[in-house]
Amino acid sequence: MTTSKARITAIGSYVPTNKLTNHDLENLVETNDEWIVQRTGIKERRVADSNEYTSDLAYKAVLNMTERYNKTIDDVDIIIVCTMTPDFTTPSVASLVQAKLGIKNSGAIDVNAACAGFAYGLHLANALISSGLHQKIIVIGAETISKIIDYTDRNTCILFGDGSGATLVEFDERHPSFLSFHLNSEGEKGRSLYCSNLSKSILGEAIVDNNKIVQNGREVYKWAVSSVPRGIQNVLDNASMSLDQVNWFIPHSANLRMIQSICEKSGFPIEQTLYSLIDYGNTSAATIPLSLDKGISEGKIKSGDNLLLYGFGGGLTQAGLLITWNV
Template sequence: MSKSRITAIGSYVPEKRLTNVHLEKLVDTTDEWIIQRTGIKERRIAGENEFASDLAYKAVRNMMERYHASIGDVDMIIVCTMTPDFKMPSVASLVQAKLGIQNAGALDLNAACAGFTYGLHMANGLITSGLHKKILVIGAETMSKVIDYEDRSTCILFGDGGGAVLVELDETHPGFLSSYLGSEGEKGKNLYCSNFSASMFAEDIIKNDKIVQNGREVYRWAVTTVPRGIKQVLENSSMSLSDVDWFVPHSANLRMIESICKKVHFPIEKTLYSLVDYGNTSSATIPLSIDKAVLEGKLKNGDKMLLYGFGGGLAHAGVLINWSVS
């Protein structure tokens, strides 16, 4: 039984816009081609001296201003990211310093596009176990810094952004209903960003420090894995899909989301995504999608949301929550 709930949310995206028309000047593509295949119209791009910790910090500040949230007693900071400022210190430690929080643990969690749902699962577990009482969970990415803008298959997809939530102890009205996590590491060669390794699965790395994706294989994996995962999340909660008010998948590709919705017989009209204006922001897509719905007045207290992150790893994680933000 959960003993925590989300009490506040905030988000931030960089000012610079990279539209499909801009991309037409960089690679052999068109606005029509991109929209038809992905649903993306534009994405935000971090400045040369703007990094994941900056986006994370600004997302938290946005949350504090809107909800008058106190963070001085936060006792753990979890930053979900695959694009950290440094190998060390962690982005979480940099955020702790920027916010002036004095008595909090700080760690980065890298589950790529499934990062935010992994982070929520971990935060709920730490609070429910009694180890912590108040946790910041942040998804922040500067994907533009690991994109090859000569690679049409990836540069049209990704953007930068950050989202943050506050997860607090609440034994009376807990918000976490169930979760399910998984990974198929043997398929990791279909989506990777290399670092030290010179090879993967006995195959040569194509490009160092840049994202490489076999889009067709990732698509095939996602549209079979996510529906199975959704079923497991619901079984773990003894609920049905008809009880879910909103589905919030990772905003990778609108065609992929449509296929998943069709497979599970869930209306796309009740699905939240952020990719149209922000592109694929990896671990930030889900909090950006949720906050967009909050700002538009769609999301109401008492609504049940099924969040599902999936991507590099190939890792995936689903979390069913009851939305009740003060």
């Protein structure tokens, strides 16, 4: 494992003000609060305004970060935005955020690894800084999933919400954050979770072409609860650490039942697991930074804690990171 020279030094988050509760959904589809909570753990989610887009949420998360940590960002080298709901095909969300922030000498790229996106973004930032090529990178997970939801499909519309989280990653070879990682993709299962665009098929198989998110929840669940525990063990093995050395597990907040199953299969206590789905639903690439920031705001995460971040979803793709929180 290459020695890290990168440290996460700040975090911020933002969610839209509009709430969509389970009771609100009862007026849209055949469902009810008890059914949703029992199967997902979700009580409400946030929904962006019609004129509010992913770049707006991402920008506000960065502002929240800089205000809380008193950080200067005009010398940032690269902005990485992890999202599956960009404002445009091009320009990238990262370019729009760069313009809103007024950073003159920053590169800008989007990363689309769906619900694993934020972990991939942090992994890229660590690699770019540890290689010596860059010094300071903003990594953002931001989504406006509500804009690609079919609100007549009760299997998907109850799950997803909008939100954003941002972190600053800087060069620091004395107190690096990153300990180990595990990356994996099983693209042959991509048909289990997709949103159509140009192609009308995935690997030759016809798809529903409605530009809305389509999910086979049962297949995604089976994949996650079998593959994520194995990935967790790989992350630990790569760091020569055991599970009892992890203070907090921060998985993608897809579904509480899924998280409980992953914890049970991996042997990690649910009491030391952080998630953001109860109030925000599944916000894809934003779930992990929202959960992380929530844990910090509630005083659960302390400096020196070992955190296991694990994203998984569309692709089907996964990414796990073991980090030490040194903020």
